Amino acid sequence: MSTHRKLTEETVVLASHNAGKVRENAALLAEYGVTIISAGDLGLPVPEETETTFLGNATLKALAAARASGMVALADDSGFSVAALDGAPGVHTADWAEQPGGGRDYAAAMAKVEKLARHGTDRGAWFTCALVLAWPDGHTEGFEGRCPGTWVWPPRGEAGFGYDPMFQPEGMTQTFAEMDPAEKHRISHRARAFAMLAEGCLVRR
Numbered sequence: 001m002s003t004h005r006k007l008t009e010e011t012v013v014l015a016s017h018n019a020g021k022v023r024e025n026a027a028l029l030a031e032y033g034v035t036i037i038s039a040g041d042l043g044l045p046v047p048e049e050t051e052t053t054f055l056g057n058a059t060l061k062a063l064a065a066a067r068a069s070g071m072v073a074l075a076d077d078s079g080f081s082v083a084a085l086d087g088a089p090g091v092h093t094a095d096w097a098e099q100p101g102g103g104r105d106y107a108a109a110m111a112k113v114e115k116l117a118r119h120g121t122d123r124g125a126w127f128t129c130a131l132v133l134a135w136p137d138g139h140t141e142g143f144e145g146r147c148p149g150t151w152v153w154p155p156r157g158e159a160g161f162g163y164d165p166m167f168q169p170e171g172m173t174q175t176f177a178e179m180d181p182a183e184k185h186r187i188s189h190r191a192r193a194f195a196m197l198a199e200g201c202l203v204r205r
């Protein structure tokens with residue numbers, strides 16, 4: 001018997017303000033007949049990410065959206081880690097792209113990572129994604145997936161979002177940004193976390 005709470009609702013709030021993440025999670029949920037409303041569409045605030053782990057921050061974002069909306073919410077906290085940098089930027093991945101005047105510059109963020117990591121011999125890198133479902137009564141279900149690979153320079157490809165152009169997953173010759181979305185969905189950290197979430201909490205309809 002599963003110890004996970006099942007999602008019975010047909011619509012969930014996607015507690016993310018990142019268009020790339022909303023798009024990828026919406027596509028994954030659609031396979032289970034679940035539709036989404038984004039936190040942006042509902043005008044929900046962007047909570048401060050004060051936790052030190054991906055699961056901690058995803059839980060905080062999911063609970064804030066579930067309580068504010070009265071609906072089940074799904075949050076995604078994710079990031080890029082470099083072995084030579086002891087896992088940085090990690091939970092601070094989005095912060096590294098933040099510009100002084102507001103907004104994000106991912107070309108600059110990738111250049112910062114390369115500058116710090118280029119002297120190391122270890123090219124290992126990985127993406128992590130924590131997905132948390134939260135109910136308005138405070139119940140949560142969380143799952144974490146990782147995708148191992150290497151960082152590459154210069155960045156390659158136009159698809160995807162964020163740090164995708166500098167990440168080549170293990171066993172592949174293309175970066176995430178050179179793959180089509182369906183291919184990224186077969187192997188990504190998000191897809192792996194989602195597969196666990198689906199196994200635990202989703203019912204195909």
Ligand SMILES: O=c1nc[nH]c2c1ncn2[C@H]1C[C@H](O)[C@@H](COP(=O)(O)OP(=O)(O)OP(=O)(O)O)O1
Binds near residue numbers: 097176
């Ligand atoms: O598949 C990915 N491919 C490339 N980059 C990625 C991926 N997944 C996460 N990332 C990057 C984007 C962001 O710089 C950080 C997540 O930060 P994170 O706080 O979880 O998301 P966010 O602030 O963009 O949106 P929100 O918190 O509203 O969900 O990692």
Ligand SMILES: [Mg+2]
Binds near residue numbers: 049094
């Ligand atoms: Mg964030």
